[in-house]
Amino acid sequence: MSDDQTGVAPGVGPVDAGSDREDDDSHLRGGITGWLRGWRSAVGMAGRNLRRNRVRTVLAVLGVCIGVLAVAALGIFGNVLALGADDAIGDIGTQVVVSPNADAGVESLSTADVAAIRRAVDDPAAGDPAVVPLYSDNAIVEGANAQTFATIYGVEEPGLAFEAAEGRLPDRHRQGAIVGAGVAEDLGVGAGDTVGIAGSQVRVVAVLAETQTFSPVAPDDAVFLPESAFAADGYAQALVISESGETARAAADAIRGEVNAREKRVDLFELAAVVDEINEFFDLLSTFLLGLGAISLVVAGVSILNVMLMSTVERRQEIGVMRAVGVTRRDVLRVLLAEAGLIGAVGAAAGTVLTVLLVAGLVVATPAVDTSLVIHPTNGYYLLLALGFGVGVGIISGAYPAWKAANERPVEALRS
Amino acid sequence: MYSVELRDATKRYPGGGAEPVVALDAVDFVAEPGEFVAVVGPSGSGKSTLLNVLGLLDDPTDGRRLLNGTDVTELSVAERTEARKDSIGFVFQDFHLLPTLTAVENVALPTAFDPGDATAYAADLLSRFELGDRLDHEPSELSGGQKQRVAIARSLINEPTVLLADEPTGNLDTETGESILAEFERVKEEGVAVIAVTHDPRVEEYADRVVELTDGVLVGGVPDEMAPADGSSPARTVGSVTEPENR
Numbered sequence: 001m002s003d004d005q006t007g008v009a010p011g012v013g014p015v016d017a018g019s020d021r022e023d024d025d026s027h028l029r030g031g032i033t034g035w036l037r038g039w040r041s042a043v044g045m046a047g048r049n050l051r052r053n054r055v056r057t058v059l060a061v062l063g064v065c066i067g068v069l070a071v072a073a074l075g076i077f078g079n080v081l082a083l084g085a086d087d088a089i090g091d092i093g094t095q096v097v098v099s100p101n102a103d104a105g106v107e108s109l110s111t112a113d114v115a116a117i118r119r120a121v122d123d124p125a126a127g128d129p130a131v132v133p134l135y136s137d138n139a140i141v142e143g144a145n146a147q148t149f150a151t152i153y154g155v156e157e158p159g160l161a162f163e164a165a166e167g168r169l170p171d172r173h174r175q176g177a178i179v180g181a182g183v184a185e186d187l188g189v190g191a192g193d194t195v196g197i198a199g200s201q202v203r204v205v206a207v208l209a210e211t212q213t214f215s216p217v218a219p220d221d222a223v224f225l226p227e228s229a230f231a232a233d234g235y236a237q238a239l240v241i242s243e244s245g246e247t248a249r250a251a252a253d254a255i256r257g258e259v260n261a262r263e264k265r266v267d268l269f270e271l272a273a274v275v276d277e278i279n280e281f282f283d284l285l286s287t288f289l290l291g292l293g294a295i296s297l298v299v300a301g302v303s304i305l306n307v308m309l310m311s312t313v314e315r316r317q318e319i320g321v322m323r324a325v326g327v328t329r330r331d332v333l334r335v336l337l338a339e340a341g342l343i344g345a346v347g348a349a350a351g352t353v354l355t356v357l358l359v360a361g362l363v364v365a366t367p368a369v370d371t372s373l374v375i376h377p378t379n380g381y382y383l384l385l386a387l388g389f390g391v392g393v394g395i396i397s398g399a400y401p402a403w404k405a406a407n408e409r410p411v412e413a414l415r416s
Numbered sequence: 417m418y419s420v421e422l423r424d425a426t427k428r429y430p431g432g433g434a435e436p437v438v439a440l441d442a443v444d445f446v447a448e449p450g451e452f453v454a455v456v457g458p459s460g461s462g463k464s465t466l467l468n469v470l471g472l473l474d475d476p477t478d479g480r481r482l483l484n485g486t487d488v489t490e491l492s493v494a495e496r497t498e499a500r501k502d503s504i505g506f507v508f509q510d511f512h513l514l515p516t517l518t519a520v521e522n523v524a525l526p527t528a529f530d531p532g533d534a535t536a537y538a539a540d541l542l543s544r545f546e547l548g549d550r551l552d553h554e555p556s557e558l559s560g561g562q563k564q565r566v567a568i569a570r571s572l573i574n575e576p577t578v579l580l581a582d583e584p585t586g587n588l589d590t591e592t593g594e595s596i597l598a599e600f601e602r603v604k605e606e607g608v609a610v611i612a613v614t615h616d617p618r619v620e621e622y623a624d625r626v627v628e629l630t631d632g633v634l635v636g637g638v639p640d641e642m643a644p645a646d647g648s649s650p651a652r653t654v655g656s657v658t659e660p661e662n663r
Binding site: 045 | 468471473474493494497498500501502504505506508512514515516517525526528529530531532533570571574
């Protein structure tokens with residue numbers, strides 16, 4: 001054609017590529033931008049390669065999507081179960097019930113025992129828990145139209161251990177009765193009414209809130225009177241109420257170490273250990289459910305492996321051409337890893353969105369599920385975990401086909 | 417200094433039997449900058465192997481290989497890739513364009529993962545090959561001749577000193593083949609050594625020198641007139657020059 005088209009002088013060319021290679025000063029900057037550019041090109045090419053065989057790509061993405069859905073949904077279900085159980089057994093792990101050791105002939109806790117318990121737990125490691133000694137007896141409690149059998153406790157500082165639903169708990173319990181929620185309901189009494197206990201009429205100063213959790217003291221079915229109402233020699237038990245299960249355990253250890261040092265004077269009823277076992281069970285359940293989900297993710301990984309192997313075999317020549325014209329093995333590897341990673345990432349993102357929709361749907365359809373448990377932040381951890389697994393499965397499954405294709409000798413690949 | 421040089425190069429493949437197959441038998445070959453060499457010979461004579469060895473896609477079993485005066489007989493895989501990208505351009509019979517990339521992206525492919533953007537230069541090259549209006553076309557939207565021109569543009573993106581072509585006109589009709597050969601003429605005028613393996617007599621017409629490979633033995637690989645490192649223009653065994661009417 002015309003002469004001007006033949007006039008491209010040698011030396012005018014892709015100078016960017018050449019000069020960057022030689023420019024040591026901007027090596028670092030060039031390294032980073034070059035790295036980014038390399039990945040951008042790789043991801044761009046990967047995207048187009050994936051679009052070439054849409055059905056195959058969509059099926060592989062679907063596999064990852066289902067795998068991620070399984071991991072995330074089962075993980076969240078397990079977590080919600082654990083959270084629900086934790087909510088139900090709640091505070092029991094924070095209580096230690098100290099009672100006299102009848103085997104050693106100790107019939108009740110003396111004031112000295114209670115003082116020893118207080119000294120033992122007066123330690124930052126034990127969380128400085130409240131110690132509430134209780135007298136205990138049983139009696140018939142009579143309301144206006146009904147009567148019931150209830151445990152009668154003598155307590156001085158009810159506010160440390162209980163909460164009122166009606167009326168107000170006195171700092172020092174001097175007079176009147178504090179009625180548990182169950183007893184109040186049975187008798188149909190409220191604050192200000194009068195109940196008959198062992199022949200005496202006592203005014204109700206407060207009704208306790210219904211307890212959500214199991215407690216060995218069972219305050220729902222009890223009536224609390226001032227200590228002065230009891231003529232007993234010592235306390236029947238002492239409640240040690242901590243902030244957390246951990247401090248409760250520390251408090252129990254401290255009591256064992258100090259109060260029982262010379263003689264085993266007290267028995268400890270500690271629920272933290274039970275709670276630990278329950279939590280361990282739910283951890284196991286969660287792991288089991290995650291494991292179930294992981295199986296489907298492994299299947300998805302195998303499908304990516306299959307897709308990538310087929311794809312690299314089909315494109316053997318193309319990869320050979322890339323290698324022949326000077327594309328490095330690392331860059332071929334990047335393109336193929338980007339393909340597998342994209343399948344993983346898109347599948348994982350779709351799976352995560354589906355999980356959110358599924359869980360939201362279940363919450364809407366099942367009123368029994370407590371919404372606050374479902375939107376608990378720890379569930380987000382399972383979503384992220386599943387998302388990460390999905391992308392990871394993609395890259396790991398793509399690694400072998402990519403490595404294999406990148407390392408094939410171009411002369412062999414071109415011959416095919 | 418020769419653009420590319422083989423000295424006593426032998427390539428043996430492990431054959432099916434006890435005896436290895438000798439694809440290249442003590443071959444001496446040189447090509448000067450700006451020289452168009454056609455390699456002819458029957459099928460299975462080792463032409464492709466010669467091209468692969470020259471193009472650093474395959475290594476000689478024995479002998480030496482030099483690229484622009486540097487010994488490149490034994491390089492690591494990464495070094496060979498780097499050397500190919502620096503100095504060698506490939507044009508294949510089947511064009512071998514990537515179907516998912518546009519014309520301009522195919523041309524820029526060798527540098528696609530490098531820092532800097534060679535797109536502008538790739539577009540320049542395509543304009544030079546009269547494909548300035550086809551930059552964003554995919555290979556499926558191009559004719560055979562257009563594809564081969566894209567392939568030639570791709571082979572030039574790295575400003576090679578050696579352009580290796582394997583049956584570059586093999587899949588093209590007469591007229592298109594002629595125009596491709598005319599492109600090689602222009603490439604060669606820029607100082608690039610063009611080496612084409614071919615069955616096509618027209619290629620021989622365009623070539624400055626025709627060498628013949630038979631059963632791995634090369635005849636005329638080093639012309640007598642050419643003293644090593646002399647750098648002067650070689651004598652032409654077959655007539656050829658740039659005749660505009662040929663294009």
